[in-house]
Structures are given as C-alpha cells and as structure tokens.
Amino acid sequence: xxxxxxxxxxxxxxxxxxxxxxxxxxxxxxxxxxxxxxxxxxxxxxxxxxxxxxxxxxxxxxxxxxxxxxxxxxxxxxxxxxxxxxxxxxxxxxxxxxxxxxxxxxxxxxxxxxxxxxxxxxxxxxxxxxxxxxxxxxxxxxxxxxxxxxxxxxxxxxxxxxxxxxxxxxxxxxxxxxxxxxxxxxxxxxxxxxxxxxxxxxxxxxxxxxxxxxxxxxxxxxxxxxxxxxxxxxxxxxxxxxxxxxxxxxxxxxxxxxxxxxxxxxxxxxxxxxxxxxxxxxxxxxxxxxxxxxxxxxxxxxxxxxxxxxxxxxxxxxxxxxxxxxxxxxxxxxxxxxxxxxxxxxxxxxxxxxxxxxxx
Amino acid sequence: xxxxxxxxxxxxxxxxxxxxxxxxxxxxxxxxxxxxxxxxxxxxxxxxxxxxxxxxxxxxxxxxxxxxxxxxxxxxxxxxxxxxxxxxxxxxxxx
Numbered sequence: 505x506x507x508x509x510x511x512x513x514x515x516x517x518x519x520x521x522x523x524x525x526x527x528x529x530x531x532x533x534x535x536x537x538x539x540x541x542x543x544x545x546x547x548x549x550x551x552x553x554x555x556x557x558x559x560x561x562x563x564x565x566x567x568x569x570x571x572x573x574x575x576x577x578x579x580x581x582x583x584x585x586x587x588x589x590x591x592x593x594x595x596x597x598x599x600x601x602x603x604x605x606x607x608x609x610x611x612x613x614x615x616x617x618x619x620x621x622x623x624x625x626x627x628x629x630x631x632x633x634x635x636x637x638x639x640x641x642x643x644x645x646x647x648x649x650x651x652x653x654x655x656x657x658x659x660x661x662x663x664x665x666x667x668x669x670x671x672x673x674x675x676x677x678x679x680x681x682x683x684x685x686x687x688x689x690x691x692x693x694x695x696x697x698x699x700x701x702x703x704x705x706x707x708x709x710x711x712x713x714x715x716x717x718x719x720x721x722x723x724x725x726x727x728x729x730x731x732x733x734x735x736x737x738x739x740x741x742x743x744x745x746x747x748x749x750x751x752x753x754x755x756x757x758x759x760x761x762x763x764x765x766x767x768x769x770x771x772x773x774x775x776x777x778x779x780x781x782x783x784x785x786x787x788x789x790x791x792x793x794x795x796x797x798x799x800x801x802x803x804x805x806x807x808x809x810x811x812x813x814x815x816x817x818x819x820x821x822x823x824x825x826x827x828x829x830x831x832x833x834x835x836x837x838x839x840x841x842x843x844x845x846x847x848x849x850x851x852x853x854x855x856x857x858x859x860x861x862x863x864x
Numbered sequence: 865x866x867x868x869x870x871x872x873x874x875x876x877x878x879x880x881x882x883x884x885x886x887x888x889x890x891x892x893x894x895x896x897x898x899x900x901x902x903x904x905x906x907x908x909x910x911x912x913x914x915x916x917x918x919x920x921x922x923x924x925x926x927x928x929x930x931x932x933x934x935x936x937x938x939x940x941x942x943x944x945x946x947x948x949x950x951x952x953x954x955x956x957x958x959x
Contacts (some may be wrong), residue, residue, distance in 0.1 A: 545897070552897075554886075554890050715867050723907070724952060774866070801873065802877075835869070
C-alpha cells in the first residue's frame with residue numbers, strides 16, 4: 505500500500521472514519537519532532553528556546569513499531585531536524601518499521617554535516633522518496649535578518665549546491681526550497697520565486713507564517729494580512745501556472761496551487777473552508793512523546809511513555825474523541841500545510857479541480 | 865488579528881504543573897542566546913482573578929522577575945487561564 509495509489513484507495517475509508525468513527529485507521533501522515541533544539545533564531549518561531557525530556561532512539565523505535573505499515577508520509581521536523589544527533593538512525597527506524605513512501609525533512613542548511621547526513625538517510629531508505637526542503641526566507645542579508653543568523657544565506661547556498669550534487673547520485677532524493685511567507689518578507693516574494701526558479705531545486709513551496717502553540721507564536725504579529733498575502737501569492741500562482749510540469753510533478757503543482765488558493769480563503773473567511781482531517785489522517789509526535797492532532801492546536805492527546813509506546817492506545821483512546829469532535833465542529837481553522845494537503849486529498853471538490861486541470 | 869480562536873483556545877488548555885518554570889526557563893534561554901525575545905508579558909484570562917487584574921497591563925518582565933502563574937492567591941489554582949507570552953523586540957519597535 506506504499507504508493508500514492510494506495511493512499512488514494514484509503515480515502516473513502518478515512519472519510520467514513522471521520523464521519524462515523526469506523527473503520528479505525530492509523531494516520532497516513534505523521535510528523536515526528538525528535539527535538540525542539542535549533543541553531544536558527546527566526547523572527548517567526550520560538551521553538552528553539554524549548555528544552556524537553558526527549559524520547560530516546562529506543563523509545564522512538566517502539567513507537568514506530570506500533571505504527572506498522574500505516575504511515576505513507578513522514579515529516580521529520582524540529583527544531584532543526586538535521587542537528588538532532590540521531591536523525592539518521594531515526595529515519596532508518598521509520599523506514600525499517602513503516603516503509604513509508606515519503607520521508608520529508610526541512611532544514612535550515614547551516615550545519616556542514618547536513619549533506620553527509622542526508623546522503624546516509626537517502627542511501628539507506630532506498631524505497632522511500634527522501635525530500636529535503638531548504639528554508640529560504642529572503643535573499644542575502646534579508647534571509648540572515650529573518651532567520652537571526654549572520655552568514656546563513658551563504659551557508660544555505662553552499663548546502664544547496666552540495667545537496668544538488670548528491671541528488672545526481674541518489675535517485676530517491678529530491679531537493680526543494682521552502683519559504684515561510686511572513687510580514688517580514690511578503691513584499692519580497694517575487695525575488696525569492698525568481699531565485700528558486702534558477703536554483704536547480706526540484707520544487708519551490710511556501711507556507712504562511714501562522715500562530716502555533718508548538719512554536720509559541722500565538723498572538724505574535726507575524727501573519728501577513730489577507731490582502732498582502734493574496735497579492736503575493738497570486739504572483740506565485742501565475743508563476744506555477746506558467747511553468748510546464750511533467751508526470752507526478754503536474755499533480756503536485758496542481759495541488760500546490762489549490763493549497764495557495766485555500767490559504768487565501770482561510771485568511772479571508774477565517775473559517776475551516778474544507779473539512780480538516782488532522783486527528784484522523786495526520787498527527788504529530790512531539791519530542792517528549794506527546795501526541796498532537798496537529799502542531800497548531802497542540803492538544804495533549806496523551807504521552808506515549810504512559811501508553812507503553814503504543815500509538816494505537818492513544819489514537820483509538822477516549823481523550824482524542826473530544827478533540828475530534830472539536831475539529832469536526834469547525835472550532836478551529838488554520839492554513840497548516842502538512843494537514844491541509846491531506847485534507848485536500850479528502851475533499852472531492854479539490855480533487856475534481858485538480859483532475860480537470862490535469863486533463864486540460 | 866488573524867486566528868483569534870487560537871488565542872482563546874490556548875487560554876483554555878490545561879497547563880502542565882511545571883508550566884511557569886518551563887516557560888520562563890525557555891524565555892531566559894532565548895534572551896541569553898540573543899534571540900529576538902526581549903522579555904515576558906502576562907496575558908490575563910478574560911475572567912481572571914483579582915490578583916491578575918491588578919498586574920500592570922502589558923508590562924514586560926525579565927523572566928527572572930516575572931510573577932509565577934498561577935498567582936499565589938488565584939482561586940483557580942492549576943486551572944488558571946492566564947498565560948505567559950514572549951515579548952518580541954520587533955513588537956516594541958512597531959510600537
């Protein structure tokens with residue numbers, strides 16, 4: 505079942521699970537956050553200040569074993585995930601236990617050890633697509649200012665070059681550029697798009713800066729206004745639509761355009777525009793073993809240490825029921841990309857538009 | 865402000881017993897490591913207790929000097945809905 509076809513076949517079952525609670529299914533899309541530690545000092549994120557009683561590698565192995573072959577998509581997040589000392593072993597465990605279709609790792613590109621770690625991960629997890637997304641929030645000193653690290657842009661460029669060289673040897677490795685669109689760079693998105701376009705990266709993706717319990721950014725003025733975001737992202741949509749993609753990239757780019765349009769609507773309407781599937785199809789495991797439906801709400805669904813590292817005990821337990829009720833009742837809304845993409849896969853109108861676009 | 869629901873939602877979340885110690889330790893580290901955090905603000909709950917109401921509104925504390933939540937006389941104890949928020953240097957620049 506570890507192909508995109510397998511994921512699509514599970515959509516009807518997840519729709520039933522969300523509506524009626526049956527059949528009981530484990531999530532397809534899991535974010536693992538082994539540590540909040542980070543060597544960036546971003547204006548849009550405060551997670552790097554946190555310290556946790558982190559799960560050990562042995563504890564992670566038990567958790568991953570309890571998930572079996574259910575997850576298709578893993579994101580190893582942070583903090584800076586490639587700074588986590590056991591990141592290679594964690595990715596290997598995820599691969600050994602779950603055989604996911606995709607292992608996605610964002611990175612700030614600062615540490616010189618990143619390419620070597622990526623090489624080991626992609627070299628071992630040969631049956632998974634390994635996607636490394638390098639963060640880019642501006643060009644030159646603008647990037648350094650937003651990320652709070654002098655010289656970061658130079659290190660980003662060096663890391664990108666090394667990763668692109670690796671990609672030539674490792675067929676399962678994709679390199680992307682990822683920008684957080686915030687009040688600090690919303691007016692400079694054009695130059696980031698142009699840079700990404702000529703960079704040689706496989707993809708350019710953006711996410712809006714948003715308040716999250718995980719990042720301790722609730723109430724901070726980092727999210728661009730609906731109008732300024734729309735203006736910037738309309739240009740991004742025009743850019744994506746001008747480009748010619750082939751194969752799977754056509755599908756992912758069509759979904760990406762749908763996502764950007766969805767974010768515009770969420771900002772404008774301040775509503776859960778399409779049903780959110782966080783808590784059914786996607787979830788996050790935080791560094792200390794706490795399970796969240798998503799990192800925006802950060803509801804404590806239970807700690808894996810208290811449940812013998814068995815994810816199922818929490819996922820099919822009592823505490824999650826109230827959280828699922830709250831999400832289904834649209835008591836929350838947000839543009840979190842990771843959850844939004846899985847939710848979009850379960851929205852027939854979105855799938856219809858993507859399908860129509862592909863037929864054109 | 866976008867996503868107001870999240871602010872209300874977070875006020876209602878039950879806090880861990882070591883909330884004050886952990887949060888202030890994080891902010892202390894943030895200041896020491898030269899992040900853009902410049903201190904901590906207490907954001908009282910809508911129906912906060914009298915001691916919380918008497919706190920100077922919007923005052924930015926150093927994490928070492930910030931009052932511990934829940935405040936000693938708070939009748940809600942562990943269910944206190946007041947929160948710490950990081951005060952960021954760019955917020956002060958805006959003001």
